[in-house]
Amino acid sequence: MKNKLLIIGASGHGKVVADIALKMNKWESIAFLDDDECIISSMGLKVIGKSEDAFNYIRDHDILVGIGNNATRQKLYEMLDKVGASIPVLIHPKAVIGEHVEIGKGTTIMAGAVINCCTSIGKGCIVNTGSTIDHDNKIEDFVHISPGVHLAGTVQIGQGSWLGIGSVVSNNVTITSGCRVGAGAVVVKDITDSGVYVGVPAIKLN
Template sequence: MMIKIKSSMGLEVIGTSDRIFEHIDEHEIFVGIGDNNTRQRIYESLETVGAHIPVLVHPSAVIGDQVNIGKGTVVMAGAVINCCTNIGKGCIINTGSTIDHDNCIEDYVHISPGVHLAGSVRIGHGSWLGIGSVVSNGVNIAKECKVGAGSVVIKDIIESGVYIGTPAKRLR
C-alpha cells in the first residue's frame, strides 16, 4: 500500500524523488541526503539539467566575514563558521559544529554534529567527520576519509581510509 504524504514539517510535498525532474523549472531543489556519494550523484544529475540548487543556512548559525559556501550546502542550527573559510558544494555542516578561520572544506564533505575544526584545516572531497571529532590546527585530511566519532586528528591524513581514536589512527 502506497502512503501519500501531503506535507512534511509544514512544507507541501509535491511528489516523490522519481518525479524530481518535472519540477526543476518551478522550484529550487535541495538534496537532503546524508550519504556523500548518493548526495553527489543526485546533485550532479540535477546540476546537469540546470536545476537551481540553493544554499540553506539555519538562522541560528553564525557565519563570519569572507566565508564562501558552495551551492547545495546546508549549515545547520548552532554551527559556527569563522572568517576566510571556503566550503564546497553539496556539503553538510551539521548541528553545533565549529569551523574556525582559514579552513577549506572541499565538495560533498559531511561535518557531523559537534565536530570542531581548528584554524587552517583542509578536508578533502567526500570525507565524513563523525560526531564530536576534533581536527587540530593546520591539519589536512585526504579525500574520501571517514573519521570516527570522538576521534582527534592531530597530524595530516594523506591516505583515504577509516580513522578512529585519540589520536586518530588508520583502521583500514
Template sequence: MKSKLLIIGASGHGKVVADIAMKMNRWQCIVFLDDDESIETSIGIDVIGTSDKVYEYLEEYEIFVGIGNNATRQKVYERLVTLNADIPVLIHPNAVVGEKVKIENGTVVMAGVVINSCTKVGKGCIINTGSSIDHDNYIEDYVHISPGAHLAGAVKVGNRSWLGIGSIVSNNLNISSDCKIGAGAVVISDITEAGTYIGVPVRRI
C-alpha cells in the first residue's frame, strides 16, 4: 500500500473525492492532475501537472479518477489499467457498508451512503451522498448513483448508467446499460433499452 494518492480531476467531483481521501487518513500526501493548466490548487491541494503525465507517478502514488462523467471516467480508468496503476477504493468514514459487500477498485462511496449486505458494486462507480443501495444489488461498472437516490433489493444497474438525484428504483428490477434516470424519477418496471427516462413512473423521452 502506497502512502501517496494522486487524483485525476480537480474540479467539483475531484474536490469531493479529495475530501473523502483526507478523511480516510490513509495517505500522507494527496495531489491532483488536471488538464486545465490555470488551476494551481483545489481545496488547498496542489495541482502538479496534466493527466498525460500520469505515467511519471505510477511508482510512488496510488491513482484515482475524480471525473464525474461516466464515459470519460471509464476512458481514463482503462488507460490506468493498461499502465498497471494501483487504483484504490475510497469510502467515506460516515458511509455504512454491510456484510458481504464487494466494491471494486476506482469506486467512491460518499458520506451518508448505506450499502446493504451481499451487494456488488463494480469498478469506477460513484455512489453519491446520502444514497442507499439495498441488499443483493448488482451495480455494474462506471455507474453514477446520485445524491439521495434509493435502490430497493435485488436491483441490477447496467454499465455507465446514471440515476439522478432523488430517484427511486423498486425491488427486483433491471436497468439497462447507458441509461439516464431523471431527478426524482420512479422506476417500477425493467428498463431494457438505453436512453433517458423521466417521470413518476418513468417514461422514455
C-alpha cells in the first residue's frame, strides 16, 4: 500500500469511491483522473489528468478504477495489473465483513453492505450500498452488485454480471457470466444462459 491514492473516474461511482477513501483515512492525498476535460475537481479533490496518464503515477500511488460499467472497469483494471500497479481494496467503515471472507484487489465495498462468512468476492467488483451477501457465496471478477441487492446463502455469480438495484437471488442459485438482472427481479433458479433477466420470478428477455 502506498500513501497516495488515484481514482480513475470522477463521476457518480468515482465520487462514492472517493468518499469511502476519505472515510478510511489511509492516504495522505487522493486525486482523480477523468477523460472529461470539463471536470477539474470532484468531491473537493483535484482531477490531475486523463485515464491514460495513470501509468505515470504507478510508482508512488495506489490506483483504483472508479467506473461502474463492468467492461470498462475490467479493461482498465487489467491494463493496470499488467504493469504492476498497486490496486487496493476499499471497504467503507460502515460495511460489515464476516469471518473467512476473501476480497479481491480493486473491489469496493460500500456503506451498509453486509458480507457474511466464508464468502469469496473476486477482483474489481462493486458491492454497493446496503446490499447483503450471505454465507458461502462465490462472486467472480468484475461483478456489480447494485444497491439493495440481497443474495441468500451459497449463491454463485459469474464474471462480469450486473445485478440491478433491489434484485434478490434465492439460496443455492448460480448465475452465469455476463448476465444483467433487472431492478427488483427475483431469481429463484439457476441462470445458465447469458442475457437480460427481469421480473418475479426472473425470466430472460427475448
